[in-house]
Amino acid sequence: MPRSSDASPAIEIRDLGIRYNLRLTRRNTLKQSLVGMVRHEGVETEFWAVRNLSFDVMNGDNLALIGPNGAGKTTILLALAGILSPTEGEVRLYGKSSTLLTIGAGFDGDLTGRDNIALAGAFLGIPHAVMADLAPQIIEFADIGPFIDAPLRTYSTGMRARLGFSIATSITPDILLLDEVLGTGDQNFKAKSQARIRELVTTAKAVIVVTHDLGYVTENCNRAILVEKGSIIHDGDPSETVEIYRQRVKERKLILESEAHRFAGPPPGR
Amino acid sequence: MTAPPAEMQPSIVHVPSRRRGPAKLVVEGLAEVLSRQRLIRYMIGANLKRTHTDTALGQLWWVLDPLFLMGIYVVLVQIIFNVGTPDYPLFIFAAILPWKWFSIALGTAAGSVTAREGLIRQVQFPKLVLPVAAVGSATINFAISLIALALMYVLFLDRISPWLLAIPLIAVVQFVFSLAVAIALAAVNTFYRDVQNLLGHVVRLWFYASPGLWSFRDHLQDSPELRTILQLNPMAPILESYRNVIYGATDGSGGLPPDFIGLGWVLLASIMFVTIAIVLFKRMEPAFAKVV
Numbered sequence: 001m002p003r004s005s006d007a008s009p010a011i012e013i014r015d016l017g018i019r020y021n022l023r024l025t026r027r028n029t030l031k032q033s034l035v036g037m038v039r040h041e042g043v044e045t046e047f048w049a050v051r052n053l054s055f056d057v058m059n060g061d062n063l064a065l066i067g068p069n070g071a072g073k074t075t076i077l078l079a080l081a082g083i084l085s086p087t088e089g090e091v092r093l094y095g096k097s098s099t100l101l102t103i104g105a106g107f108d109g110d111l112t113g114r115d116n117i118a119l120a121g122a123f124l125g126i127p128h129a130v131m132a133d134l135a136p137q138i139i140e141f142a143d144i145g146p147f148i149d150a151p152l153r154t155y156s157t158g159m160r161a162r163l164g165f166s167i168a169t170s171i172t173p174d175i176l177l178l179d180e181v182l183g184t185g186d187q188n189f190k191a192k193s194q195a196r197i198r199e200l201v202t203t204a205k206a207v208i209v210v211t212h213d214l215g216y217v218t219e220n221c222n223r224a225i226l227v228e229k230g231s232i233i234h235d236g237d238p239s240e241t242v243e244i245y246r247q248r249v250k251e252r253k254l255i256l257e258s259e260a261h262r263f264a265g266p267p268p269g270r
Numbered sequence: 271m272t273a274p275p276a277e278m279q280p281s282i283v284h285v286p287s288r289r290r291g292p293a294k295l296v297v298e299g300l301a302e303v304l305s306r307q308r309l310i311r312y313m314i315g316a317n318l319k320r321t322h323t324d325t326a327l328g329q330l331w332w333v334l335d336p337l338f339l340m341g342i343y344v345v346l347v348q349i350i351f352n353v354g355t356p357d358y359p360l361f362i363f364a365a366i367l368p369w370k371w372f373s374i375a376l377g378t379a380a381g382s383v384t385a386r387e388g389l390i391r392q393v394q395f396p397k398l399v400l401p402v403a404a405v406g407s408a409t410i411n412f413a414i415s416l417i418a419l420a421l422m423y424v425l426f427l428d429r430i431s432p433w434l435l436a437i438p439l440i441a442v443v444q445f446v447f448s449l450a451v452a453i454a455l456a457a458v459n460t461f462y463r464d465v466q467n468l469l470g471h472v473v474r475l476w477f478y479a480s481p482g483l484w485s486f487r488d489h490l491q492d493s494p495e496l497r498t499i500l501q502l503n504p505m506a507p508i509l510e511s512y513r514n515v516i517y518g519a520t521d522g523s524g525g526l527p528p529d530f531i532g533l534g535w536v537l538l539a540s541i542m543f544v545t546i547a548i549v550l551f552k553r554m555e556p557a558f559a560k561v562v
Contacts, residue, residue: 021557081394082284083559087286092283097282119309122309123389
């Protein structure tokens with residue numbers, strides 16, 4: 001759904017750089033780190049997921065970030081959400097943002113559905129009164145019946161997902177950040193949840209979606225940015241950006257194939 | 271870089287954390303904890319609901335646990351080693367309760383950030399609430415376990431003294447000290463998960479090095495150096511104070527006042543430690559989402 005874009009910015013990203021320190025990963029133990037420090041492995045231990053990135057998202061934009069795996073799309077989204085703080089540069093948001101990332105992470109299996117709604121609201125920083133007002137709608141949309149007062153560990157995977165989705169979509173943000181277009185649960189709920197996403201997309205002032213679903217991009221977005229290795233390759237019309245992306249994927253495939261040939265030696269029969 | 275028009279100010283700006291000084295980080299950390307009191311309350315409530323709900327005796331274990339632990343030490347020290355002071359069960363009980371609080375607080379706080387790693391990559395919230403809630407739950411746990419102390423006095427009626435009313439005061443000092451250690455551990459454990467593994471052993475050794483099963487009055491008279499070193503332990507005046515008010519004089523002649531001077535020093539140092547721990551935590555916080 002293309003929308004008219006007015007001039008005021010919703011997000012300004014200036015010289016954004018996010019660096020990961022590869023020495024400090026979850027798999028590292030004290031021993032490995034000490035060894036690393038002794039060897040002064042300072043160069044290869046840093047990785048810039050994105051760097052020198054600048055762009056504006058305008059009010060009215062429905063922007064898709066596309067690109068290969070590991071290009072830095074999700075890192076950008078996490079930085080916009082404030083979950084990753086910039087190593088360099090800054091991100092300025094004009095309005096309330098909310099993320100719809102993978103859902104249900106904050107759930108506590110020993111609490112009831114109702115308690116989990118309150119807990120999730122508290123984690124999201126939603127005022128208690130607002131959350132109390134939203135709770136009936138959330139419960140109704142999740143459609144889990146009397147289970148709402150049972151501990152979450154008794155829920156099926158589908159029920160958990162439905163509750164998570166209902167909580168995550170219960171507030172309408174100015175700036176909506178989506179990691180993959182979500183469709184959860186059975187066919188029935190999938191339709192319902194997609195309708196809810198569409199509703200959020202229309203009410204939000206700006207939408208940024210990270211996705212691999214190129215069909216969604218050309219159908220729903222009015223702008224697309226192709227990201228590779230943490231930099232912008234192309235920024236513009238969705239069908240144009242998607243075309244460039246497809247072209248580059250094809251080229252890379254050809255290069256890989258020719259390299260594979262080289263390594264495999266000359267084709268047999270010569 | 272184009273500046274936005276004057277009337278359009280961004281509502282949120284994300285900048286690198288190193289641009290903020292230590293004083294700002296402390297103020298920010300305190301503000302985060304104060305503004306998220308409800309979240310902390312919910313998390314404490316969830317922790318309390320969770321512990322022991324899957325056991326037959328349920329929350330009764332909060333009272334039974336310290337009693338069993340005391341039983342083990344009595345058998346070990348009084349019966350096998352054949353040492354110990356008069357009314358030894360109460361003597362060590364005065365240390366077991368607060369130490370249990372201390373070790374649970376540190377143990378749960380150390381893993382508090384890593385336990386929520388899924389959430390940390392999905393929601394932006396002040397991570398400082400995690401160790402604070404862990405210490406908070408342990409504190410409630412301690413308050414409830416005082417019921418066990420009341421049960422103990424059924425056997426040692428003549429050791430009840432008005433100084434017992436000073437327990438909350440000693441507890442405040444212990445709370446501030448625990449908070450400092452807890453916050454620092456939670457941050458460091460996110461990067462070095464060895465901390466959590468090591469912690470149990472360190473805390474146990476720390477207990478034996480603290481005047482819990484023994485006292486400075488009765489032991490280490492002939493090794494002044496060791497005595498001096500062990501007295502630098504912030505938990506030493508805390509445990510001695512608990513024993514003064516709970517157990518009193520060895521001969522049973524009545525309760526004793528807590529070590530006010532020692533507690534004062536520990537409180538002062540702990541406030542400083544908390545400040546340092548918050549700065550440390552806030553400095554490391556931006557990297558949590560990258561590591562977990």
